Amino acid sequence: MMSKKLWGGRFQAETNQLVDDFGASIGFDQLMAEEDLMGSLAHVKMLGHTGILKQDEVEQITTGLKSLQDELKEGKLQFSTANEDIHMNLEALLTERIGPVAGKLHTARSRNDQVATDFHLYVKRRLPQILAAIKELQATLLKLAEKNVKTVMPGYTHLQHAQPISLAQSFLAYFNMLQRDYERFEFNQKHTDLLPLGAAALAGTTFPIDREYTAQELEFDAVYPNSLDAVSDRDFALEFLSNCSILMMHLSRFCEELSLWVSQEFNFVELSDAYTTGSSIMPQKKNPDMVELIRGKTGRVYGHLIGLLTTMKGLPLAYNKDLQEDKEGVFDTVKTILPTLKIFTGMLQTMKINKEQMYASTENDYSNATELADYLASKGVPFREAHGIVGQLVFKGIQEHRNLQEMSLAELQAASPLIENDVYHELQPEVAVERRNSLGGTGFKSIQQQIEQAQQTLAQE
Numbered sequence: 001m002m003s004k005k006l007w008g009g010r011f012q013a014e015t016n017q018l019v020d021d022f023g024a025s026i027g028f029d030q031l032m033a034e035e036d037l038m039g040s041l042a043h044v045k046m047l048g049h050t051g052i053l054k055q056d057e058v059e060q061i062t063t064g065l066k067s068l069q070d071e072l073k074e075g076k077l078q079f080s081t082a083n084e085d086i087h088m089n090l091e092a093l094l095t096e097r098i099g100p101v102a103g104k105l106h107t108a109r110s111r112n113d114q115v116a117t118d119f120h121l122y123v124k125r126r127l128p129q130i131l132a133a134i135k136e137l138q139a140t141l142l143k144l145a146e147k148n149v150k151t152v153m154p155g156y157t158h159l160q161h162a163q164p165i166s167l168a169q170s171f172l173a174y175f176n177m178l179q180r181d182y183e184r185f186e187f188n189q190k191h192t193d194l195l196p197l198g199a200a201a202l203a204g205t206t207f208p209i210d211r212e213y214t215a216q217e218l219e220f221d222a223v224y225p226n227s228l229d230a231v232s233d234r235d236f237a238l239e240f241l242s243n244c245s246i247l248m249m250h251l252s253r254f255c256e257e258l259s260l261w262v263s264q265e266f267n268f269v270e271l272s273d274a275y276t277t278g279s280s281i282m283p284q285k286k287n288p289d290m291v292e293l294i295r296g297k298t299g300r301v302y303g304h305l306i307g308l309l310t311t312m313k314g315l316p317l318a319y320n321k322d323l324q325e326d327k328e329g330v331f332d333t334v335k336t337i338l339p340t341l342k343i344f345t346g347m348l349q350t351m352k353i354n355k356e357q358m359y360a361s362t363e364n365d366y367s368n369a370t371e372l373a374d375y376l377a378s379k380g381v382p383f384r385e386a387h388g389i390v391g392q393l394v395f396k397g398i399q400e401h402r403n404l405q406e407m408s409l410a411e412l413q414a415a416s417p418l419i420e421n422d423v424y425h426e427l428q429p430e431v432a433v434e435r436r437n438s439l440g441g442t443g444f445k446s447i448q449q450q451i452e453q454a455q456q457t458l459a460q461e
Helices: 017-023 026-049 055-073 086-106 111-147 167-192 211-217 227-232 235-261 289-312 321-326 328-349 355-363 369-378 383-400 409-415 429-434 444-460
Strands: 152-157 160-166
Touching (some): 026 086, 026 211, 026 328, 086 111, 111 167, 152 167, 152 355, 160 429, 235 289, 235 328, 289 328, 383 409
Antiparallel strands (some): 152 160
């Protein structure tokens, strides 16, 4: 008795039910149903264009596919694990509607190039959404920078107060990280915009197909020039997951800072109630759960990248069943990245900045110590010697619980007679920030230049 599977011609027995369940991908690849139908419509049109199918056959198949499209939009299509994957499910549904002529749709193609095409289409259609979400977040950061050029805060290295900076400098740092993310996703489009359809199982086909015609129908820039590569390549998906991992790393770094900034110890910012949660036992709590969750989901995205890299590393040419494992991680990453970007944008748009607290934290530290060292260096003292002089003054201040600007001129001159009364102006946090106008620095003029450059960048995109 021949197997009832669409591919079951040489099989005399049905597969074990456990094998069917284990091997079926319809549970997740149904997310590509829309892309599969798009690919099939373009393919059948090409088959008619080249004369491989008669026009009446093309019309019957096209009508059937469009009816499936309509039902898919209405949420009426039902899929079965018995038909394994989205391709076989849709072919079975098409056959129910239009009869045996549905089988002619599979002329000159294989599930190998079909699934690769669906996957390319899926990523290709989501990249613009991610690019738009990144741009929206960048625009939010830019607005925050414009409003906070003269907001002075501590800058950190090793999570220790280092030098005072403009808060805008911090926002612009993340703007630039996101710009690199944007450019990586832009480039990702180049390798996603290659059409595998027409490669068939691995070796091409004897039918006189027109792959360029299909590419035009599906709005692909080019076709894969090698059929083996076409069905086995997943570089575009790896690039996507890599780009998403780097993006999540950037957002996670920002989340780490925000989690500190909202604490009582820092009290630099307050997040809106709309983006925080409470405690079931402690009434006073306002927890930055979205900050923590985004930071946590970074590992999830990393895992999908490592998973696909591991799947791909030992695969011989061309298609292998292992490649069924390429999609779930990408689907989940899309489901993670888009809400993450939107939530982050909303969180920043509604965030309250405690400017006075930020400034106050720069007055009660020694983050202006470099200003005093630079002051001495500008008077001819070798910087290393100036560094030592200021270090001794800092030690004295720590011992006596006083900052540098609280020391008398006589005390400062005891360390170096070159110090004059104008030093107190130099030691003010806002002056320390304002004067650092080297290219890319935190000085107010430099920040304004960076803002103008960022505005141009967004306008060009």
